[in-house]
Amino acid sequence: MPEARPPCGPSGQEAWPYRGSVNASEESDLTPAARCSAAIEVLADIAERRRPAADALKDWGLAHRFAGSGDRAAIASLVYDALRRRASAAWIMGEDTPRAILIGSLRLQQGLAAPTVAALFTGERFAPPPLSEGELTRLRDATLAEAPAHVAGDAPDWVLPALGALLGEDLLPELRALARRAPLDIRINSLKQDRADALAALGHLSAEPTPHAPQGLRIPIGADGRGPALHVEPEFLEGWYEIQDEGSQLASLLTEARPGETIVDLCAGGGGKTLALAALMRNAGRLVATDGDPRRLAPIHERLRRAGARAEVRTPRTGRARADVLTDLDGTVDRVVVDAPCTGTGTWRRNPDAKWRLRPGSLATRLSEQAAVLDRAAALVRPGGRITYITCSLLPEENDGAVARLLERAGDRFAVVPAARVVEAARPALAPLLRFTRHGLQMSPARTGTDGFYVATLERRR
Structure with a gap:
């Protein structure tokens, strides 16, 4: 790929065609063609170093401080759109290079016609080199009619059997919905x-x-x-x-959290669902938030303060002195909310680069983590109390599979509460849009217009 940046002058501010201020804190104005060159450069960095898009974009911004916030945001949009359509764009263009992926995504994701794309690729000043005859032909004529499902749906091929088992005939429409921008x-x-x-x-x-x-x-x-x-x-x-995505809001609502209860948010992270639970409880009762990774809890304190929400945050120690911070609550909790670590396949609209970095080994790690947090939740909940298990995944292994494995380990101590009954009590109008699975329910972009959240409820018998 040709070098996208020409040599800089002494100030480092002459390399790109901007109009207006060159202060990085202000809105500069790179040309659309220059933004395409920058996006190709970032995509190359992501491909070569197999790193998250956010890291590559951050480093590009630090190396090009003359680019304003508007430029950086526009370049990020180009990069994320290209990653959303990476497989189909490569198919259209006939090669899997950063340049080809960006060109294909301009047609597939933004709907630009071949002459419009060609006007961005002139090779003049800081624009990418002109389109070849072959690129123009493919951009104008190539289709996805013969593309396999994983290409047409822009997803790793190894996850399709699992997704197909859940989605059936809706597989391709759901994959295409996952490749769109999120609201x-x-x-x-x-x-x-x-x-x-x-x-x-x-x-x-x-x-x-x-x-x-x-x-x-x-x-x-x-x-x-x-x-x-x-x-x-x-x-x-x-x-x-x-x-907060609407799907996450609905998952919180489906916990049926009530004022006066003792509730543990076992995988609280930054506190998004903790705040929603506090609102459902109207700050009445006992809400305890914790997470296995204490670093993830860092934002929760300020968020609780700003929201006026009451919650007891228990931060585990790290290192050899690490101890369980919830042992005093064992067997006493009314509801345990498990927003489990997962592959995040339901959030590909927001994190399109994550789907291309997902590997079978990552799934195996997540399954182990899910078993651990579910077992911990089972020890916390009282007889008659409930566990709400939530993931932002569409993979059955992480959803019904995780619940089934807990039921096997727990014997007859737990029973699944029918998801239809939970929905009827919490949000009945939602029922026609959901996929009800063996043990829970599944939201999805094409059906509910949300991220792909899964929710299951279990009740302790004894």
């Missing part, structure tokens, strides 16, 4: 604000109620995939809302 959803914090009042106050964001979640709002995103900077809005700083 931008927020959850209104009912501890501080009513959704109707918040909707009126957030009119400048052009928000609309989410289709299914009662506290959700959906914020429009631009043609470049960018949404507003929600984290700097005064309402965010005052704790009115949290950024």
